[in-house]
Amino acid sequence: SPIVRAVDIRKRYGGVRALDGVSLTVNAGEVFGIIGPNGAGKSTLFDILCGITKPTSGSIEVLGHDVGQMSPHLVARAGVGRTFQRTAVFGEATVYDNLLFGRHMEFRHSVVGRMFASRTWRTEQKQFEDKAEYVLTLSGLQEDRDRVASVLAYGVQRRLAVAVALMSDPKILFLDEPAAGMNGRETADFIALIETIAPGRTVVIVEHDMTVIKALCSRVLVVVDGHPVTIDAPGEVFKHP
Ligand code: ADP
Ligand code: ADP
Numbered sequence: 001s002p003i004v005r006a007v008d009i010r011k012r013y014g015g016v017r018a019l020d021g022v023s024l025t026v027n028a029g030e031v032f033g034i035i036g037p038n039g040a041g042k043s044t045l046f047d048i049l050c051g052i053t054k055p056t057s058g059s060i061e062v063l064g065h066d067v068g069q070m071s072p073h074l075v076a077r078a079g080v081g082r083t084f085q086r087t088a089v090f091g092e093a094t095v096y097d098n099l100l101f102g103r104h105m106e107f108r109h110s111v112v113g114r115m116f117a118s119r120t121w122r123t124e125q126k127q128f129e130d131k132a133e134y135v136l137t138l139s140g141l142q143e144d145r146d147r148v149a150s151v152l153a154y155g156v157q158r159r160l161a162v163a164v165a166l167m168s169d170p171k172i173l174f175l176d177e178p179a180a181g182m183n184g185r186e187t188a189d190f191i192a193l194i195e196t197i198a199p200g201r202t203v204v205i206v207e208h209d210m211t212v213i214k215a216l217c218s219r220v221l222v223v224v225d226g227h228p229v230t231i232d233a234p235g236e237v238f239k240h241p
Contacts, residue, residue, distance in 0.1 A: 081170025155186025
């Protein structure tokens with residue numbers, strides 16, 4: 001069954017119809033793209049799919065959860081990872097600390113974390129550290145591990161944002177304009193990273209950079225003016241502009 005099933009999603013901001021009846025399914029293992037002009041409703045759709053924004057109407061199920069009714073925190077715990085349009089890494093912290101920080105916060109804020117922090121801390125710490133080593137290697141950030149994030153090239157910071165999301169081992173990863181502001185080399189590195197991490201996961205990408213969409217996506221949704229125009233393979237979508 002599909003990993004994402006959205007049916008007739010509508011979202012209004014006052015009189016603005018940001019989304020006007022968008023339905024889509026994303027299958028397990030798929031890299032799914034969302035494209036469209038500025039103001040089309042892509043960010044709104046992205047936020048609704050990740051449970052950050054609630055739709056005005058329509059149903060949205062991700063990994064079997066009704067994310068239209070869940071708090072963003074619960075959505076994250078259900079195995080949904082995401083990056084944000086702006087990098088959202090901690091500039092003053094090192095790459096390594098950025099990786100550990102999110103997991104620390106998640107654990108400390110959890111019921112289990114609060115009750116058993118002192119007892120389980122060391123075990124948890126070891127697990128986070130092992131995971132961080134794995135993610136550093138996976139995302140090609142080993143050489144940058146002790147560098148403060150703010151000194152990294154923009155493209156590397158974006159890669160770090162993906163790495164932070166990978167720390168919670170998401171079953172589905174939502175990427176909001178991941179290649180924005182990247183140069184050609186950084187974009188190529190980024191495509192390679194997603195190709196590495198995509199197997200065994202499902203990925204949804206909102207992106208302006210068509211190189212990224214063509215290289216990675218099995219299907220693309222084109223949104224214009226809050227309406228879904230087409231959902232098809234990139235080759236078909238770009239054949240009929
Ligand atoms: P895109 O990501 O494709 O550029 P958005 O989802 O950001 O499109 O916006 C879709 C429409 O909804 C636009 O008309 C935008 O102005 C409007 N919109 C988005 N967010 C809000 C908001 N928080 N309040 C009011 N209008 C919004
Ligand atoms: P429940 O869901 O019943 O509250 P869980 O044992 O499933 O209990 O987890 C509670 C919280 O503890 C979750 O937010 C989960 O992320 C966190 N948690 C549990 N084990 C770990 C772990 N090894 N690493 C990180 N967070 C953990």
